[in-house]
Amino acid sequence: MRKTTALIAAIALLGSLTACASSTEASIAGCDRSLTSGAASSVVAATGKFGAAPKVTFPTPLYSATSQVSTIIAGTGAPIGAGQPVILEVTILNGANGTPLQTTSYNATGGSLITAGKSAFPAVSLGLECAQVGSRIAIVGSAKDSHGGTADATNGIGKNDSFVYVVDVKDAFLAKADGDDQIPVNGMPAVVLTAEGTPGISVPASAAPKTAKVNVLKKGSGETVKSEQFVAVKYTAIGWGTKTVFDSTWTDRQASILQVGTASVSTGLSTALIGQTVGSQVLAVLPPKAAATADGAGKAPTDDAAVYVVDILGIAG
Incomplete structure (x- = not known):
């Protein structure tokens, strides 16, 4: 049985440019987010068509002591709740220097699967809460939420480095059987x-x-x-x-x-x-x-x- 892809298993990293939450990002239609918008996530820009690999820019070094999320493109679907599996495309960069770390395939008929809410991949899974299908969101994950605060010299990752994730939310499914x-x-x-x-x-x-x-x-x-x-x-x-x-x-x-x-x-x-x-x-x-x-x-x-x-x-x- 095919589970979450290796890419998502690698998703986890963050650092320290902390900020206040934006009230417009804190909730969508009564959906309470675990993560809120802040000074770090709000400076991430991404251009390009939804569903295609974006060009991502942000000032470096970019750190956040807590994970944050901001909306770049607003979707029109129902807000995603904890437990819902989500099909997404994602580009991951090191916030310290902007170095690309990994991307999904950006195939029109594909995508990677991760479940919103508490999981082993908190930066992304918590960032998906209250996002809407059709949205592009920017997540700045703390070092703890992104890579457990562990340095990886081989890939140029410092123990305090934040990860920047630009996520295209392509589809979402039921959290559990509801029949x-x-x-x-x-x-x-x-x-x-x-x-x-x-x-x-x-x-x-x-x-x-x-x-x-x-x-x-x-x-x-x-x-x-x-x-x-x-x-x-x-x-x-x-x-x-x-x-x-x-x-x-x-x-x-x-x-x-x-x-x-x-x-x-x-x-x-x-x-x-x-x-x-x-x-x-x-x-x-x-x-x-x-x-x-x-x-x-x-x-x-x-x-x-x-x-x-x-x-x-x-x-x-």
Whole structure:
């Protein structure tokens, strides 16, 4: 299962040109931001078409002791809330000297995935809160939020350097399944949810079924999933016999993109998801053969049935 790209895993850095928050940036339509605009983020300029690699300028050295965010291009979509997976393009520069560090592909049909809110990538994930699809935002991340305050001599990064991120917000998906609750099926695992949507799975004492079983727990009203589409999901998977989690997106507060009906997703899971609708939550119990991926990259046990609870959050392409 394809998770957040390596680029986003590298996102984290900041420094010290602190400022007061701008009231116009502090909230959008009643959406309260974790980060606000300040003297550092407000001096970042970026020119060029939305969705294309921008030309970024700012005075150097640029530092901020706390992460800040300002809007360069205002979008028109609904404000993004914590937990929503976001498709974005981003250009990252060292605030100390303006050196480019990394960019995404800026492919018209692509982008990178990161979830808004608290995560392992706080500068960007918190900066996305209350942004709107179609927006270009400038984030100046503190050293702590960007790289943990650790110097990287190989890449010319000092321990106090801030990172500057210019982010194009291309799309956003549901934070969790929001469909109507369905009637549970006897003999299937029971699922309970936290307020944020994290599932807890209770497996019956009986033996696992020998054939794949699928139960829709929540029925969404969104688009229908088709074969070979890229689908944004959050999921937890446990072994029926071991009752332990072997894979979960909820652990690191992220989401995943699955291309259903391809070698990267097991036949059992693809079958369980194809034909379902966005907003649905699907419970699938898969014997080892049905849970195995053709490319051999899956994490499902080879000697135990796999139990998946999958929230279908959107179609990414």
